Amino acid sequence: MSIGGPLRRVMGGRDPGEEHRVSTPLELLFDLTFVVAVSQAASQLHHALAEDDLGPGLAGYAAVFFAIWWAWMNFTWFASAYDTDDVLYRLLTLVQMGGVLVLASGVEDAFDGDFALVVAGYVIMRVALIAQWLRAAAEHPAGRPGAFRYAAGVAVVQAGWIARLWAAGVWEPVTFVALVAAELAVPAWAEARGNPTNWHPGHIAERYGLFTIIVLGEVILGTQSAVRAAVTDRGLSAPVLLIAIGGLLLVFALWWIYFTGADGGLTTLRTALTWGYGHYFVFASLAALGAGLEAALETTEHHAHLTERGAGLAVAVPVVVVLAVLGLLHRLTGTGAVGHGPLVAGGALAVLALGFSPPVLGLGGAVLGMGLAVALTLAANIAVLRRRTGGQGAARGATSPVS
Incomplete structure (x- = not known):
């Protein structure tokens, strides 16, 4: 390996049977940014509990934690299959880390019903992930159909999250549930046909x-x-x-x-x-x-x-x-x-x-x-x-x- 990591590697699917596969230093650093987001969500839930404001507090916590968990999970599974650890991969991971911190900055506002900053951070992370999937589609022919489906599915749902910022009244919870269901459906849909992703x-x-x-x-x-x-x-x-x-x-x-x-x-x-x-x-x-x-x-x-x-x-x-x-x-x-x-x-x-x-x-x-x-x-x-x-x-x- 070159000093500071390789400049570029072809993004082929990693071997799901690879021995001694462990978390990389980059993955551990990535996790540390989520410590901030988890801490902010737990802190706001603590304040809601202390004020006996249980209903709104739990609703805000569940919504914010979904964004935290889902973004982390998607990065984790992508990295398990396509971690090249080259310069472009590291830089796109850096963008996702920045998105986590933006999301964390918006947690307090989200508990008050304003999800604009949380959505902004979430979309930053997801756009970087779309770029990763498009790169995988371009460089890994065997996994191209699934990678394209992942990129398309993630992009469509992100457009939905942005549009939801203008939802009001009963449409706020309805659209939230619908978009969560869509997010959860993307992996199953993307993996439904062709070669499965090479997660370990x-x-x-x-x-x-x-x-x-x-x-x-x-x-x-x-x-x-x-x-x-x-x-x-x-x-x-x-x-x-x-x-x-x-x-x-x-x-x-x-x-x-x-x-x-x-x-x-x-x-x-x-x-x-x-x-x-x-x-x-x-x-x-x-x-x-x-x-x-x-x-x-x-x-x-x-x-x-x-x-x-x-x-x-x-x-x-x-x-x-x-x-x-x-x-x-x-x-x-x-x-x-x-x-x-x-x-x-x-x-x-x-x-x-x-x-x-x-x-x-x-x-x-x-x-x-x-x-x-x-x-x-x-x-x-x-x-x-x-x-x-x-x-x-x-x-x-x-x-x-x-x-």
């Missing part, structure tokens, strides 16, 4: 795992900042300490659940798309967990308009969603610490019940109880996996969930 199953799994760790890091950072603010204001209290311990236990147990278990495989396009699309709920819920923990800490210090039960549910509901979705995805791919479906369901129900319990247990006791419930769910599933595999598999600890 192990590389895709690693990329999702790394982004999961990034989001969990945001949860830890946001919670630590809220704990520090509470301690600075009134000193360390028992509820603050219990929430901090319970929050850390939740993060660690959910990480362990995600990364533990026997290796499996994204063997078909349908399985891969289900895995990828399901991660919207995983990523969004993990980031929402951080917002819930921050809101819970503010509630204990009487700095929020949220009730204790509302704060408990703000922590419990994201955890329940993560457990439910990971349970389904890991059953689909034969991975993860899901030894028995009812054990996962039981753990989720216990966490939900604890979300209603702050009037009895106190908010700190409820959050600590949730952490213990998820830890017990993990332990029970690992015990089943150990028995099923004779002590192997689950004993390997944290591994890539799909390879």
Whole structure:
């Protein structure tokens, strides 16, 4: 490789069976720009929870997080198939990184109903991706039909997002749902005919795992900042300490659940798309967990308009969603610490019940109880996996969930 990377490489499809395929430094740098966007979305959700403005807050969060997740996912899958790491590829990735930062700058406005800056950032990212797909079509004859369909599909939907800026009244949610459906349909349509895109199953799994760790890091950072603010204001209290311990236990147990278990495989396009699309709920819920923990800490210090039960549910509901979705995805791919479906369901129900319990247990006791419930769910599933595999598999600890 030349100094600073090659000037130009032909964009041919990469080998989906390539050994030792790992995330590149450019992909890791790209992910860091999304840290900013995720942090902004979680911060605005935290403020909405603290003000007990749940409906509009959740709607804004779901919309903004879709843009964040979908742009990241599309880059990730394209890179898995066509990463040339030459100058043009790097420069187009730089444009997408700039789009992420523009989008992040517009998150606060989006929660107030103004999506102009978010759409601008999103379109910048998508235009750069269209250029990448057109380059792939020009330089990779075997993948040309699919690459052209991707470019055309992405371009049409972006025109729809721009036109939606003038939608008003009932047409705002209607057009949003329609455009989300169109975005999700593009990969299935593009891959429907001809040669499939040469994405690498192990590389895709690693990329999702790394982004999961990034989001969990945001949860830890946001919670630590809220704990520090509470301690600075009134000193360390028992509820603050219990929430901090319970929050850390939740993060660690959910990480362990995600990364533990026997290796499996994204063997078909349908399985891969289900895995990828399901991660919207995983990523969004993990980031929402951080917002819930921050809101819970503010509630204990009487700095929020949220009730204790509302704060408990703000922590419990994201955890329940993560457990439910990971349970389904890991059953689909034969991975993860899901030894028995009812054990996962039981753990989720216990966490939900604890979300209603702050009037009895106190908010700190409820959050600590949730952490213990998820830890017990993990332990029970690992015990089943150990028995099923004779002590192997689950004993390997944290591994890539799909390879």
